[in-house]
Amino acid sequence: MGVLGGWGAANLLYSGIEVGSATGSNKYFHRMNLIWGGVNFTLGSIGFLFTKNKDGLDYSQSLKKQISIEKVYLFNAGLDVAYVAGGFYLKERANQNIAKYDQYRGYGKSIILQGAALFLFDGIMYLVHQNHGKNLFKIPANMQIGIRENGINCLVNFK
16 A cells, blocks of 8 residues: 555656646646546555554454455456556547547546556555465465364364
8 A cells, every 4th residue: 555655646746746837738647647646645545544454363354355355456457457448548539639639648648657557556466465365275284174973173283
């Protein structure tokens, strides 16, 4: 979440400086980056502040949380692809609407950039979480699980 918030802050800072002197499609590019920067900074900040689990999770809760977070990152990656496609659509639309050429082109470039950056972020986060999650699905070497006639048997050796 620190990376997402940092990306948002960088967009706010850079485009905040540039938007005043930008012309043509660059003016719209920086305007859109300010919007994205604000959203990303806010989401990153909220995520950073409120996603810490102070109490810890038991094994079952950890598995559910792991699967859930992986799904979230995959879903977000799909949205990111849609953002990039939407950005290319706006850039193409600019060629067909000369009156709004700069606006569509600037917004399109910004959405492509933001979508690609978020796709990279979500893809890396998915891979990191998936790699960490592999250990959750392994039965520890010091644990034996068996089935008995009256239930399930679990033996843990403490060495």
